[in-house]
Amino acid sequence: MDTGYAGRLAPSPTGALHLGNVRTFMIAYLRARSRGGRLLFRMEDLDHPRDKPGADRAIEDELRWLGFEWDGFCRQSERRAVYREALSSIRDKVYPCVCSRRDVESAQGAPHSGEQLYYPGTCRGRFATWREALAFSGRPPCWRFRAPPGEVRVEDAFAGEFRQDVSAALGDFPLARDEDGAGYTLASVVDDALAGVREVVRGDDLLPATPAQTLLQDALGLPRPSYCHVPLVVGGDGRRLAKRHGDTRIAAYRAAGVRPGRIIGLLAHSCGWAGADEEVSLAELLERFDMDSIPRAPCVADAAFLSRLSV
Ligand code: GLU
Numbered sequence: 001m002d003t004g005y006a007g008r009l010a011p012s013p014t015g016a017l018h019l020g021n022v023r024t025f026m027i028a029y030l031r032a033r034s035r036g037g038r039l040l041f042r043m044e045d046l047d048h049p050r051d052k053p054g055a056d057r058a059i060e061d062e063l064r065w066l067g068f069e070w071d072g073f074c075r076q077s078e079r080r081a082v083y084r085e086a087l088s089s090i091r092d093k094v095y096p097c098v099c100s101r102r103d104v105e106s107a108q109g110a111p112h113s114g115e116q117l118y119y120p121g122t123c124r125g126r127f128a129t130w131r132e133a134l135a136f137s138g139r140p141p142c143w144r145f146r147a148p149p150g151e152v153r154v155e156d157a158f159a160g161e162f163r164q165d166v167s168a169a170l171g172d173f174p175l176a177r178d179e180d181g182a183g184y185t186l187a188s189v190v191d192d193a194l195a196g197v198r199e200v201v202r203g204d205d206l207l208p209a210t211p212a213q214t215l216l217q218d219a220l221g222l223p224r225p226s227y228c229h230v231p232l233v234v235g236g237d238g239r240r241l242a243k244r245h246g247d248t249r250i251a252a253y254r255a256a257g258v259r260p261g262r263i264i265g266l267l268a269h270s271c272g273w274a275g276a277d278e279e280v281s282l283a284e285l286l287e288r289f290d291m292d293s294i295p296r297a298p299c300v301a302d303a304a305f306l307s308r309l310s311v
Contacts, residue, residue: 005037006198009063009070010188012044013055017062019248019301020203020233020241023267027230028201029068029282030289040195041070045077046182062250066260067282076191080182086190087143087181090219094175096133096141097123116208119144119171130179143181144172145216152211157228158291159204164211173212189213193222204229205240230294233270236302246306257311266308270299276308 009025011017032039041063043056056075087094097119099107104117123144127133133141147167154162166173176183192200207229217224235245253263261279268274268285272293 003036004198005032005035006040006196007032007037007201008040008042008192008195008197009068010042010044010202011059011063012047012050013052013059014047014050015052016055016249016251017059018241018250019263019267022063022066022250022263023233023270023299024201024203024230025063025068026264026267026282026285027228027271027291027294030285031199031201031228031291033282034286034289037198038071039069040072040074040197042188042191042195043073043075043077044184044188045075046176046178046184046187058251062254065254066250066264072195074191074195076182076187079187079191080180082194083176083182083187083190084180086186086220087175089221090145093146093219094143095124095146095172096127096130097144097172097174098127098133098137098139098141099123116170118169119173121172124172134179140177140179142177143175143183143186145175145212145219146172147212147215152214154207154210154214154227156207156210157199157226158294159207159227159229162207162210164208166212166215170212175216185209185213185216189216189222190220192225193217193220197225199226199228201228201230203232205232228291231296231298233301234298236300238298238300241301245301246303248301248306253309258309262309266305267299270295270305 007028009028045051045056099122104119107120108118130141149167151163151165156162175186210227214224233241235241261281265274265278265280268280269276273285273288274280
């Protein structure tokens with residue numbers, strides 16, 4: 001059964017695969033497979049200072065060990081020419097910006113809520129080329145997109161409706177800190193469209209970035225995919241899962257002799273599809289997969305939750 005559905009897994013090799021990433025990937029995987037769809041794997045390896053050597057191969061290997069499989073593979077670092085072409089097609093809508101994060105922070109008119117920073121357009125019309133901006137500041141400028149005014153509406157399959165006037169909330173938003181446009185926002189939007197991705201399933205930390213991505217899709221003449229943003233895994237303190245919550249790297253569980261079915265089982269339990277200590281495979285979960293049973297709140301990986309994976 002081919003329903004035309006295509007989804008994707010898009011890890012960044014900025015760190016090791018951990019329980020949080022795997023829960024989101026598990027949902028993305030089951031959503032694609034339960035619809036008889038294709039699943040693409042895209043390594044988002046454009047974040048050079050933060051990418052960790054060897055993390056890309058480890059992520060791929062650990063996902064296979066957990067039982068994931070996919071139908072196509074690409075690596076963003078090999079696709080610079082594609083991004084360059086996309087960027088040149090919207091050259092009249094973008095401009096290079098030399099402002100640092102600190103500059104943007106200090107330019108906020110009022111104390112700003114949340115993590116999204118408003119950019120007042122300081123570098124609009126300031127530099128004719130990216131190279132000129134580079135020569136001025138001595139470090140790679142960032143391409144910004146002239147956000148048109150107006151509210152953007154995203155209908156999300158899990159999170160519901162999300163509306164934002166990007167020009168008012170973010171201003172001209174960043175696409176990439178790279179001459180060719182090889183950076184997360186531009187690259188992921190272009191790649192999803194060129195690969196025929198119909199639905200983007202990812203963590204809900206990216207929901208606020210979606211209206212801006214939608215404006216970019218429109219400017220590039222690309223179709224808008226559907227979205228499904230799912231809650232993240234947090235530690236017992238309610239903060240996004242990180243090292244301070246303990247070692248939740250898949251590599252650590254694997255080295256300690258935890259079987260993959262236990263990891264998948266515990267994460268499936270957090271979605272309402274398995275008993276807490278059940279060992280289950282992704283293939284077995286296909287029949288139990290049900291988006292409606294996934295709690296709306298973040299998955300809390302507190303000490304009691306994590307202790308279920310100790311051997
Ligand atoms: N590579 C991004 C991450 O690991 C995900 C980007 C996306 O799903 O659009 O956070």
